[in-house]
Amino acid sequence: MFRDRAKSPPRHGPEQQPVPGRGGRLTPAQVYSRHSHGLEEFFQSLGSQPGLNVLDWAGVSQANVDFITGRGNRLYSEDFYRLLEMHFGPGDWYASQQDPARVESFLDAVLGFPSACFDAALLWDMLEYLAPPLLEAVLARLNDAVKPGGYLLAIFHADEKIERVPVYQYRIAGPDTLWLSLRAMRAPAKLFNNRDIEKLFRHARALKFFLTRDHLREVIVRR
């Protein structure tokens, strides 16, 4: 299971390894690498066209900057989870997400983009930490910010019985490899099955699911 994998080596891909970085905050126990077909397919879908604008919600990291700009693309980096914490924490995170004033402030800070300014967006598992009204609002803004025909990559936990999930920072180690560093454990607002995800992205042109061996659903959405 995804949560358990944070404590034990992954079943496929390289063994646990520390993410290189000069800050030295991470330890091998907090980081693991995993193979990601979704990531591989996502970047294959984008093709080799340089100059694409890619939104990344993982928060800035050398790995993501190097990988995305190394493809000749332009990265827009946002630490979505940190901004969620800033706007809705501490206290009851999901109750705070019902407050219209806070929601509006959050949306303006995080998704105040012009229409159709991104070719692709890496959302990771951030949608799971949004209560329904905020989730709908975020998706509406994203729908506006990403060009028609653009791609999104989202990740959902497939085990619908877990109560708390690890919040990771996702780092791109290669075209099909992710490094995950643990940030926190948190109860998700909702766990999504395939039907829920289809409903969530009902306006999308196409959806592609990858059910991974570590109980995740990686979903590529074509806007």
Place this chain on the structure above:
Amino acid sequence: MWKRREEELPARPSSPPVPEPVREAPPPPPAKPSEPELPRGVAAIGKSVKIKGQIFSREDLYLDGEVEGTIEVPEHRLTVGPHGRLQASVKAREVVVLGSVNGNVEAAEKIDIRKEAKLVGDIKTGRIIIEDGAYFKGSIDIVREQPKAQAPQQPARGPAPPAQPAPSAPPGAAVQQASAAPNPSGDPKR
């Protein structure tokens, strides 16, 4: 007996004082630097300084105070110290950020964002180094090196910064231009 000796003691000051050998005062200890020592040739703006306007430097610049406006260090390095607070657009050959920057940054060669730094703005640079723990919100545009064939056309003063969009303007206008420039080209706005 003990008492008599005590009574004798006050009489001593009346005797002429024995001159003590003159001792030179020890040299004052060198002042402990409260700030990191700067190499020679680096202009520094301290943490208690606040500037509004335009800064142009032809030497390396260490900035640990507050600046609102524009900063240009086209052929040298700009270091924003840990207390530095910039509300400014920045152009430099090389930028190192340890403090806080709110504004667009153009670093012709490289930008180095250290772990305690906070940068909100769009970055245009040849190379970027980001430490874990740094906060960044904005876009990163890596500008590939110009082909060498263009080098002879550059002035003899040395390597020139990437294409400057416009001649220097008043500070307010420069800031406004920097923040508004990306949007027409489809850049995301913050």
